[in-house]
Amino acid sequence: MTVKKYKGSAGGWGALLSTSKHLVKSENIAHNILNLLKTNQDKGFDCPGCAWGESTEKSRFRFCENGAKAVNWEATSRRVTPEFFQQHPVSWLTQQSDYFLESQGRLSHPVQYNCETDCYQAVSWQHAFTLIAKHLNALESPNQAEFYTSGRASNEAAFLYQLFVRKFGSNNFPDCSNMCHEATGIALKQSVGVGKGTVTMADFEDADAIFVFGQNPGTNHPRMLDTLRQASRRGAAIVTFNTLKERGLERFTNPQSVTEMLTNGSTQISQCYFRPKLGGDMAVVRGMVKALFVIEKAQLAAGCSPIFDHDFIEEHTQGIEQYLKAVEATPWNEITEQAGLSQSEIEEAAGIYRQSKRVIITWAMGITQHKHSVKTIQEITNLQLLFGQLGRPGAGLCPVRGHSNVQGDRTMGIDEKPSAAFIDNLSHAFDFQAPSKPGHNAVAAIKAMLAGESKVFIALGGNFAAATPDTSLTQQALSNCSLTVNIATKLNRTHLVLGKDSLILPCLGRTDIDIQVSGPQSITVEDSFSMVHASAGVVESDTYEMRSEPAIIAGIAAATLGKQPIDWPWVIEDYARIRDLIAKSIPGFTDMNTKIKQPGGFYLGNKAAERQWQTPSKKAQFMEHDLPLHLLPANLRELSKDPVFVLQTMRSHDQYNTSIYGFDDRYRGIFGERKVLFVNVNDITALGLKNSQLVDIESLWPDAVERKVFGFKLVAYDIPEGNIAAYFPETNPLMSIDGTGDLSDTPISKAIPVVLTATLLKSDKIDVVMT
Known part of the structure; x- marks a missing residue:
């Protein structure tokens, strides 16, 4: 690890050098240079990173440094084939870093875990769909299944997913929105x-x-x-x-x-x-x-x-x-x-x-x-x-939202608490009574799997085990399931947490050309500003047996429900048919197929921006609240005699959510390491510790469960006294499944009460890293 003050501004030559480095790491340099020129452009693809909108000004370059990392990470020439899984048992893969897992490349074939060999082995798509349908249809209740969604899923995939699940009979839609906005x-x-x-x-x-x-x-x-x-x-x-x-x-x-x-x-x-x-x-x-x-x-x-x-x-x-x-x-x-x-x-x-x-x-x-x-x-x-x-x-x-379509997924109905209007529209459009009872969010889903109440877990993208709180409990919850299914582009930590049956289904990414019966397809996304625009992959590469997310969802739905409430294979032949269904059932999407042909797409509108208030009173509400009595649990003095710090988890610069692109955090001056803890220099001195010393971090919650992570290197930093910071998912084990936001049930990751214990002393002097 190197700690070195970063003297430059954000962007600039540092961003260009970093982009070049990740181009080389993709092992697909020439193609990815061309891919970047198509990023966020009309008749190109939407960046698989953040949900920031596009300016109306024309520009040849519409990508940033971290967007380039995301594109290069996805459009790599590396492939994780069945031979890879034969050579690497799950027990061995479990010991590898998150960076190692994703850096192996794109998943190429559907695979199922074999407990006798401790390896994933290739299976046919039909076998996978039949196995999923068998487990789902054997459940005593549709609410014994959890249907997770990552914010990278397209509007088309999200719409089909929620339609399938609601026809199946459940509103169990834990998704990444539950953990962010x-x-x-x-x-x-x-x-x-x-x-x-x-x-x-x-x-x-x-x-x-x-x-x-x-x-x-x-x-x-x-x-x-x-x-x-x-x-x-x-x-x-x-x-x-x-x-x-x-x-x-x-x-x-x-x-x-x-x-x-x-x-x-x-x-x-x-x-x-x-x-x-x-x-x-x-x-x-x-x-x-x-x-x-x-x-x-x-x-x-x-x-x-x-x-x-x-x-x-x-x-x-x-x-x-x-x-x-x-x-x-x-x-x-x-x-x-x-x-x-x-x-x-x-x-x-x-x-x-x-x-x-x-x-x-x-x-x-x-x-x-x-x-x-x-x-x-x-x-x-x-x-x-x-x-x-x-x-x-x-x-x-x-x-400002995170994933590039996390807002669109919610618009499409990925919501465990759908509005009555949404359910009425869906039920009328597809001639069935969609369930109205609220389903499980992310925290409720973990608790249901822990209790053995939910038995099937299906993830449309994401890395659930790494993204959620209380890591050991979450992993135990997933391992309780009779079936876990992960639809993904790359191998990640969640795929190694096994149910009794476990499948990994490889999907196309945002950058890949998606060819169906009618030809190359476009999907759509919604950005943070309610703009909906088309995205079409441009990468020509060997995708082996990868399928698109809409096609995978349709395959599961057809095996489980037959042709109810729609002809699933037929709509996959041409995604314009999916968009017609969206226009039929979701307000604001009338004539969607025509509107997305406009440069920049179309604006969904916002009633509040028009000063039309969709509240019970039909007025905007001043909400009266007292300041919180305590920012942390009130009984911390009883929990610890040692100084209590407030920890926030955060990303490094070489990271997007749980995807780790590298080990540098350039702007904060960290190079070659992720297990670091940013602490005010005065707090380090008061604890009798030294800069670069290794410490263990233990969180304090009223449930008295021991939650601890080990061997984090202290970095003196410009941060208020009493506050400290570290990267996730390394510090997610410190979060309590019961430590959630009022009304939102979002896991509290920006205010974790912790104590520090030295594990190794060094004689390094304390050098403040000033940004």
Whole structure:
């Protein structure tokens, strides 16, 4: 491991060098250069990485460094064949790293685990479909099966999946949304009636200020940096609240700018960069509102114009009186203690907000993965409602999603709690009564499998065992199943956690050409801005026996249900037929096949952005909440006599969710290692430890179950005292299956109470790694 201060800006030559390195690693250099030129382009394919939208400006290059990693990772020439599995027993594969597993290449054939040889062995597709149907149809209840979905699944695959499962009789749809932006959907539906962001890409061109909460676009959605760069260069104020100093939110060099590249220039991103405590963002926003409310009252007392938008409030909202009473009743000492910022810092942010006519507030998982995430998002929404910052150009709410179609999957019906309207539409369109009883989310699915209540687990993509909390319990839950099925492009950790029967079914990726009876097919995705556009693979390679996700789902459905409620093989012949079914049953998709031919696709619309509120009152709701009494379990003093730290899990720069592309985290100065722990230098000293020392990390939850990970190297870092950070999935074993967000049931991964214990001492001096 090397720890070296990164002196450059985000992007720039570092991004180009990294992209070149991963091109070489793909062992498919010439083809992947051409593939990158088709990424996010009309008549090309949608990046398999993040869900950031596309500018209307024409550009030959529409990919970022981490998008290039995702493309190269998927479009590798390496193949995991049946011969590979014959040579590598599962017991041996289990001992290998997550990086090793995925780096072996693309899965080539459907395989089934053979317990006698401890190896996966090739089977026919028909055998696989028949085995799945046998297990499903033998269940006492359809609710004894779990149907997981990753956010990379296309709209077409997601629609067929939910139609199949609902005809089978279940709403058990655990999906990756349960572990990331679930709080966003719940909070916004209650506040403004729509669980999606209200802005479009064009709004960023008009915003006077952009407030960024709890996200790291430089690693997680780097194309956002160009949007922020353009906003900064035209004078928009960008105000960031993030516990860690992240290089991408400080300054950025656009690799497509010849001037910046040749002069080693960069653009400042954040005008102000505040570092609240983990979980302190709600207190920050409450403090901003409190500071602005003081000004509002002073203006009114002096006979001056108010600063709140009273016309908007009167016409479009309700509940302001009770909310402002709660604001007034919140003392500054509670706000500053919980926020980890001073009153003057919060007032400075409030001042920038007040001076800006059009404000966008963005957030990501630094907000959504806390116990009080729903309340925090509603506090953000309250602030925007006070100033009428919804339904006007250059203003609104912008949750930034992760996977490239995680929002589209939910639109298509991957939802364990579907609305009554969705169920009615589906039932009417396909002439059967779809189940309305809520199904299992990710946490409920784990508990049901642990209890032996659910017996079949089918995963449409993803890496469930690595992505979920309480790793050992999750693995035990999967191993309790009579059947596990993983539809995947690459080998991962979940495939090695075996049920009594286990199948891996290889699917085509976003980059692959998908040829069906009618010819090459396109699929569609929805980005974070409710834009739906087509994606068609361009990679010509030996795909062996890989099948598309829609074809695999149709094969399972046909074997299980016959031709009910649709002719499954027939719709796979031409995906336009699937889109006709979507248009028939989901609002907003009328004439879908024609609309996706437009450059950039089409906009689904957003009622809240039109100031039409789909809430019970038909008004936007001010949601009144007290600040949390405790950001951590109240009885921690009883659980430990040692100093308790708050751990957040996060990605490294060579990572996308559970896919590990390499062992470097360039912007944070880490090279060659993942088991690292970022800690404030003062905390290291107070513990009597030293930089680079190895420590064990143990989490503290009220259930008193021991959860511990070992041998993490301390890295002194610019992070608030008492807060620490490490990568997932290495630290997912520290998360409790019962430690979930209020209302959202999202596992709490940004506020894990832990204690540290030294495992090895070194004499290295403490060198602070300043970003």
